[in-house]
Amino acid sequence: MNGIIGKKIGMTSIFDGLGRNIACTVIEAGPCVITQVKTTETDGYNAVQLGFGEAKVKNTSQALQGHYEKAKTGPKRDLVEFRDFDVVEKAIGDLLKVEEVFKEGDLVSAVGTSKGKGFQGVVKRHGFAGVNDATHGQHNRQRAPGSIGAASYPAKVFKGMRMAGRTGGDRIKVKNLRVVKLFPEQNLILVKGAVPGHKGSTVIIEK
Known part of the structure; x- marks a missing residue:
């Protein structure tokens, strides 16, 4: 399962070739650092662990600091593991960019935490x-x-x-969202439809 970690920027709309206005969610997807590569021989399954976002050293445990030092990178805010990742030529410490994982027209799933609305009535x-x-x-x-x-x-x-x-405040997965457009220079991906979470929240995009 290929995927990437991103940050929800907000929503916009674009026009397709037929002149239809399509509502899209703008996500800053990556670049992510490969912090660990798991194999069947060492861990019992194949997976790639990605890190995204910068974190302060003082807020990172010493165990995780050593984990990041192995990947020759600084502390990350989010760590997500993707099983059976297809990009096998990557090694620990390499950067993974959005254009290496997705292309326009792909169907993806978005995982995020929905907006918390507090105590509400029926x-x-x-x-x-x-x-x-x-x-x-x-x-x-x-x-x-x-x-x-x-x-x-x-x-x-x-x-x-x-x-x-x-x-609210629940982990939500929205399936079958179409990638409308990629902006590799800005690490942006436009996904058709709504993605769970508030602006600035962490979103996992997978296919």
Whole structure:
């Protein structure tokens, strides 16, 4: 599985050859440093570990500092492992750029952490309609969840009941996003559609 680590910049739109306006997410993808190469002989499986983003030495453990020194690079903010990576001619310490992994027209998956929205009610969290008709004796019930369980049997609320709670902040994977355009000089990749996360958040692009 080939992939790269990036940072979500924001959204824009471009026109295709037919004059259609396509909403795209702009991602600063790489360059990533190969910090470790795992093989079947040494680790039991084949994988490539990539590092992205700069981190301070004082915030990095000594164990990780030694790990980065082996790759002849500084501390990185994010480390992600990709199994069965196809780019086999790369070695530890080499840079991996976006144009070496993707090309325009590829279908990719985007993995990120969705925006955290805090504690929310059922209307916002689960899309409940609420009581739209405020007449007929309704009093402050427009956005209430309603009944959540039965009576003396089963005398409990089942797991998974859609109720109010913390919303967002989950790891989300969006599949089958098309690479619309690459800008190798700026390490930018334009992906059709929305990608989870806020501006500046870390995104993993894989295919």
